[in-house]
Amino acid sequence: MRPLVRQPQPPPTSDMFSRVLPTARSLGHARRAMATLPPPQLFDYATITSNLKVSQAIEAVEAAFGALAKGEVDVPIPMHIGIDESAAAGPGDCHIKGGYIFGTTTWTVKLANVSFYKNVDKGLPPGSGVFIVCDATNGAPLGIFQENRYMTDLRTGAAGAVAVKHCVNRDADKVCFVGGGVINLAMATACASVHDFRSGTVFGLDMAQSEAFAKQITDELGYPMTVCDTVEDALADADVVFTATPAAAPVLELGMLKPSATIIASGSDQPTKQEIPVEVQKASRMVCDLVRQCSRVGELRSAIEAGVMTEDDVHAELGEIVNGTKPGRVGDELILVDLTGTGAQDAAIGQVAWEVLGSK
Known part of the structure; x- marks a missing residue:
């Protein structure tokens, strides 16, 4: 049997391409013949x-x-x-x-x-x-x-409300806001739909912003707010703590927190940010909006990099608690909810x- 030998082929010519490739004119005719989708x-x-x-x-x-x-x-x-x-x-x-x-x-x-x-x-x-x-x-x-x-702020505040609904003691009455910007305002507004707070505090680096924040909360949500000079004063006896700052280093310490507090942290959404010290993360029952995202850009990232936690140490994703497959709050434990903001929201x-x- 003679071996198969590939025969040389002539080089392609422009005429060959013209037989198989549509021209710009033919493409235009084809597109005009097709139905078009309406504009948004x-x-x-x-x-x-x-x-x-x-x-x-x-x-x-x-x-x-x-x-x-x-x-x-x-x-x-x-x-x-x-x-x-x-x-x-x-x-x-x-x-x-x-x-x-x-x-x-x-x-x-x-x-x-x-x-x-x-x-x-x-x-x-x-x-x-x-x-x-x-x-x-x-x-x-x-x-x-x-x-x-x-x-974006509406869905972020809604996530905070879901966290409060499932992870906060029902008798919690004092709330603290670390950061007096629009994110914490969205948190406060949404959470008023699921829980009644009796008093609140706010600490922020911009005193004028904090004062405006406190006034708006009191005027619109009806509970008194105190503007504090230090984060330690703001955190004293707080049952629920919202942190929403662009901080690159922790904004609080473990000893400042009530042992049964719920911390809802929403400031960290990049690898360069961190609001919550790793000691607090390790001591908390940790809940993430999405573990694989929190381990990259959330608070969890810093604890993993410090070698004190892994993804397996996270108690639950928030959706698991919503679905009832894992418990939310079961007693007087310290809870940290790491919210990075998900595409699902x-x-x-x-x-x-x-x-x-x-x-x-």
């Missing part, structure tokens, strides 16, 4: 803030955590884009999150732009944001929500936004 609707900030409610966010986010714990949410690890300061740009950061909850009609991608502090000198807010909500059937963008972080609030506004 655009929703401005005023429309969003006047129609989306805290109660809707809490219900949706609680369900999203439950679905996340069951493996029913496709949620990628967040993307972070750092805008270094130069003559042309920055400083600032962009966080990109999103996800799809099984069985829902939409999926969401969110861009949260933060820490553009030069904006303040121009009379502009340091943060902004856009939600893009897409059709889960055909993939088309349905709505672009110019929410300027309102929807963004998918949930995006679905709510489309259901409420898409038909208008």
